[in-house]
Amino acid sequence: MAVIAGRPTRGALLPPWFTAFTGTRGGALAIFVVRRILWMIPVVFFVIVITFALMHLAPGSPWDKNGGRQLSQTVVNNLNVKYGLDKPIYYQFGLYLWNVVHFDFGFSYQYEGKTVTTLIGEGWPYTATLGALAFLLIVPIGVALGVVAALRQNTKVDYATMGFATVAASFPNFVIGAMMVVVFSVLLYQWTGGQFYLPSSNFGLDDHLVLPVITLALLPIAYTARLTRASTLETLRQDFIRTAWAKGLPERLVVIKHILKNSLIPVVTTLGPTFAFLVTGSVIVETVFNIPGIGRAFVTSVESYDYPMILGTTVLFSVVIAIANLIVDIAYVFIDPRVRLM
């Protein structure tokens, strides 16, 4: 190996105990995790900067009323002082950052006297229940569909499953939601004379959850099924599967012990994006089904230019997604020993 003169080799300036530490897989893993956690800081910072800048690019002030009586200048000035809008922008930004670090997102403009944290706290149980239930459906159903399709490749079962997955992956979730309401709430009610239908208005945490959870879960299920099918087909071609068949293992054992274990590995990578999808999907699904969660609160705050609320929810969503991705990335390293650490 040619050593270029004057250029120190990598790590030459580091103490020997450090290079000894990084040389092991455990050390490399620790550094990977730390780097990955530190990487979240610029990401979240950037999200705050962009959202903050956008909010301040908006014309007018939050006190403008569409029609109706405008507030007097004195009142506007007092409100600006109350919410800190009279300060220079860099000061406002610094203050906001400082508060965010302390989980304080300020007061909502839209609801008098309520903080953004309170509003998020009120919506949280709904969004979390919805997301958790959808998440519980996604992996088992998606994986089952994918494995079955792969084992019965190029049969009617395969075509039906993949046809379903393609349609579910192409239709946007508000379209699926609206169609399901038409079928299961409106038409089913008419056909059965009101005997049986799925509710879709006056949301509560009971059977009202059925339609929204299915709507939310359908697209990730489709993606998971496609990916599992692809990875299972890949696994099926491996030599150790042929060995497993050849030594006369029953199909159940081959599938569970050998195929499933290996074809599940790529599925883990989709869990990050799936989580992100559940978070942003909640925005749409909560609007469709009128669920009082964070997603709908975000939409109403966008409509009424409630800047602290928009900023707060965007930051919260981004952080949640970033953490989910972080966990998935780290979990992946543990699950798949072939992963190279950078």
Place this chain on the structure above:
Amino acid sequence: MALAQPVIDQPMEWEVAEKQVGLWSDAWQRFRRNRLALVGAVIVVFLVVVALAAPLLVQLGIIQPPNKQHVEFIESGIGQNGYLFGSDELGRDTLSRLMFGAQVSLSVGILVQLIILPIGLAIGLIAGYFGGRVDNMLMRFTDIWYAFPDLLFVLVVVSVFQQYTSGNVLFELLMIFGAIALVNWVNLARLVRGQVLSIKEKEFIEAARSSGTPPSKLILKHLLPNSLGPIIVTLTFGIPQAIFLEAVLSFIGVGIQPPQSTWGQMVNSGYENINANPSSVVFPALAIGFTLLAFSFIGDGLRDALDPRMRR
């Protein structure tokens, strides 16, 4: 002793392939064999024709103007009162509004790609070609951008700039193009970079470089044409994504404002009277769904057709 000489009394017959097949005609051959992709292409062509013909059909009096209200015929069901697809809460013809909505969806889908193309190409080519620090910087920037939940970002951008558009449909469209392009260029940039990185190591690039080809020519004449296939596929898959984002925006009520009809908006307004007349939800919802499906069929077909490694 005389060696047996081969007698050449007739010209040698060379085995020549009947016809030389280039990359593009080859790709077209393969695309044509993909039935789903053809179905997708037919649907898209049909939509384009419908979108273009809509104003003409109104002129000829074949369909109703999209904003003409008939108070006496509100919420007509399918085929009632002469409305083939029913009418909405203001007695407007759903069919006509669907056709005009197609204009919005298609223009968003396709024109957004025209904005994404130069941005993604520039960033991807520069990052991939120059590598090192430039690459690192650009890719970290892309990573950060990627971390932003795109639907939220588009919503925020549109809600902010909405107030500048003052209800002008053209401005609203431009704003939506910009907002969607702003989140969607990342995929293309990453793809182009990856392509350039892998092609850069090939022998023909080394040959071109050693014969003194300047970087600009190397990029434009060698790297770009060789990564064209995946770029086209990515842009095709970007179309349904853009249409989807626009539909979500107008479903939520930001973006293109009434009276201009969009499919998302129609789903939303029909949804409020879903018990009275499901047809005003069903048709726009199906229109969105099948348009997205058609574009993703085309995307799949193009991917199989343009990727030589997938050759059967």
